[in-house]
Amino acid sequence: MTNKIIRRVIVLGAVSMLSLLAVQSYWVLRTWDLQEQEFSRKVTLALIDAANDLSQATPFELPSQDLIDRLSSNYYVVNVDNDFDPNTLEFFLRKSFEKQGLHEDFQYGVFDCSSKQMVTGKTIEYNKSTPFGAVQLKQDEALPPHTKTELNYYFGVRFPDKNAAILSNMWLVIIFTALMLVTLAFFIYTMFVILRQKQLSELQRDFINNMTHEFKTPISTINISTDVFLNNEKIKEDSRLNRYSHIIKEQVMRLNTQVEKVLQLAKIERDKIELNLEELDLTELIRGVSPSIEMKVAEKEGGRLSLDLEATNALVKADRLHLTNIIHNLVDNGVKYSKGAPEIHVGLRNEGDELVLSVQDNGIGISKEHQKHVFDKFYRVPTGNVHNVKGFGLGLFYVKTICKEHKWKLDLHSQLGEGTRVEIRMPVR
Numbered sequence: 524m525t526n527k528i529i530r531r532v533i534v535l536g537a538v539s540m541l542s543l544l545a546v547q548s549y550w551v552l553r554t555w556d557l558q559e560q561e562f563s564r565k566v567t568l569a570l571i572d573a574a575n576d577l578s579q580a581t582p583f584e585l586p587s588q589d590l591i592d593r594l595s596s597n598y599y600v601v602n603v604d605n606d607f608d609p610n611t612l613e614f615f616l617r618k619s620f621e622k623q624g625l626h627e628d629f630q631y632g633v634f635d636c637s638s639k640q641m642v643t644g645k646t647i648e649y650n651k652s653t654p655f656g657a658v659q660l661k662q663d664e665a666l667p668p669h670t671k672t673e674l675n676y677y678f679g680v681r682f683p684d685k686n687a688a689i690l691s692n693m694w695l696v697i698i699f700t701a702l703m704l705v706t707l708a709f710f711i712y713t714m715f716v717i718l719r720q721k722q723l724s725e726l727q728r729d730f731i732n733n734m735t736h737e738f739k740t741p742i743s744t745i746n747i748s749t750d751v752f753l754n755n756e757k758i759k760e761d762s763r764l765n766r767y768s769h770i771i772k773e774q775v776m777r778l779n780t781q782v783e784k785v786l787q788l789a790k791i792e793r794d795k796i797e798l799n800l801e802e803l804d805l806t807e808l809i810r811g812v813s814p815s816i817e818m819k820v821a822e823k824e825g826g827r828l829s830l831d832l833e834a835t836n837a838l839v840k841a842d843r844l845h846l847t848n849i850i851h852n853l854v855d856n857g858v859k860y861s862k863g864a865p866e867i868h869v870g871l872r873n874e875g876d877e878l879v880l881s882v883q884d885n886g887i888g889i890s891k892e893h894q895k896h897v898f899d900k901f902y903r904v905p906t907g908n909v910h911n912v913k914g915f916g917l918g919l920f921y922v923k924t925i926c927k928e929h930k931w932k933l934d935l936h937s938q939l940g941e942g943t944r945v946e947i948r949m950p951v952r
Contacts, residue, residue: 529721533714540707547703554696558689559596567591569619570601570680576615577607592669597685600669602677609633609643612678617647627688630681632666634674641666641679735785742782746775784917798842798928802952805846805871805878806837812847816854816867825864828854834871838952839878845925850882852918853945857884860943877932878951883944889937897935898923 570591578585583605592600616631626649632641644665666679682688690697752758752768759765809832820826850869857867861884870881889897893904900920926933926947937943 526721529717532717536710536714540710543703544707547700551693551696551700554693555689558692562685562689563593565623565625566599566680566682569616569623569625570599572622573612573615573619574601574603576618577603577612578605580611580615581605581607583607592671594667594669594679597682598666598679599681600677600679602669602674604674605676607633607676607678609678613645613647616680627682628684630666630683631678633678634668634676636675639668641668646683731785735782738778738782742775742779745771746779749775784921798845800840800842803839803841803843803846804837805839805841805880805949806832806834808843808846809850809869809871812850813869816851816869819851819854820858820865820867823858823861823865826858826861827864827866829866829868831868831870831872834873834878836873836951837871837878839949840952841929841949842925845929849922849925849947850880852922853882856918857882857886857943860884860886862887873951874948876951877948880947880949881944883942885942888939888941888943889935890939894935894937898933 574585574590583603586602586604589602592602594600612633613631616629620626620629628646628648630644630646632644634640635642642665666681669677669679749768749772753765753772757764758768809830813828813830817828820828854867854869858865861867866885868881868883870879870883872879872881889904896902897904898919900917902920922945923933929949932948934946934948935943936946
């Protein structure tokens with residue numbers, strides 16, 4: 524995963540998470556506000572009912588205006604403007620709150636004109652078994668008097684657990700908010716893991732690249748030394764030494780090919796591939812490389828290469844070097860995984876506006892469970908403890924990468940024990 528993609532994932536993820544967090548915060552505050560308004564509405568109606576009942580029981584006339592003042596979010600003062608009995612008030616308060624469905628604990632106090640303080644206060648605790656049991660208010664719990672000094676007869680009601688009551692009505696919103704915060708925490712943790720893995724991946728890639736570059740010098744030295752051996756007359760005369768020299772030369776070339784693959788793929792991962800596109804006749808290209816791939820097939824005794832280039836229009840726009848490498852990689856795989864003498868068939872045909880390049884072998888085939896992974900980097904089909912086929916699992920990854928850069932379609936058809944056919948579909952010029 525490139526730095527650009529990781530940055531894009533982090534930015535888009537952060538924007539999404541912050542957007543969801545903002546929306547959730549808005550709905551939490553909005554729900555709280557609505558719950559608070561509903562609570563205040565019920566309290567106001569209950570206090571009006573209690574004041575009306577109180578005025579009818581005493582009897583006296585209530586003030587026509589400024590009946591209820593809200594001094595804080597949970598404290599209300601009711602101006603009755605007449606003397607009244609505190610016990611009668613308590614009865615009507617309980618009745619009114621029960622009528623409005625307010626089952627929260629509340630405190631009430633009656634203003635004493637002589638002392639200018641709230642007195643005769645009680646805490647009324649609601650319980651389902653014994654609703655609204657009364658407890659005398661302590662001295663430090665006394666309700667504060669109204670700031671309007673001209674009022675003589677009034678009472679105050681306070682709800683000490685109002686916020687807890689509102690929160691209890693918002694349990695669903697609270698659950699969703701908690702889930703949102705868990706999601707946000709998981710996103711942050713995921714980003715941390717991705718960045719950590721990216722760092723480890725870069726360290727591993729740099730190590731492989733540096734190690735591979737270090738291999739180039741000794742490989743070149745061994746290759747030159749082997750050529751000197753092969754050209755020496757005494758070595759040529761000694762069949763045993765000559766055979767060993769050819770083995771060394773062959774293995775050095777093989778190692779050099781693998782090193783080049785690793786370096787090439789490292790460059791592909793590090794930079795965007797720059798394709799040198801040109802108009803090519805694929806029929807001519809295949810015929811041009813057929814001697815070298817035929818030699819590769821013939822390295823195994825009895826190996827045979829067949830060409831079926833029936834396409835009438837084989838003009839494509841492609842990078843010559845990468846397209847040639849694709850053909851070599853597919854033929855290499857066919858030879859490596861053949862059963863006995865390899866039989867490689869390279870076909871070229873037109874299908875509508877597409878040119879189809881196919882490479883088929885008579886190899887061991889690939890089971891269904893492994894087919895979706897064979898184009899992954901470093902992936903090799905498990906063979907237990909048998910490692911008779913050497914490689915790094917880079918060939919098909921390279922083929923897939925180049926096809927993706929050309930926007931070609933890549934298909935794999937294989938059955939276990941019946942060989943493999945790889946098809947590449949290219950738009951015809």
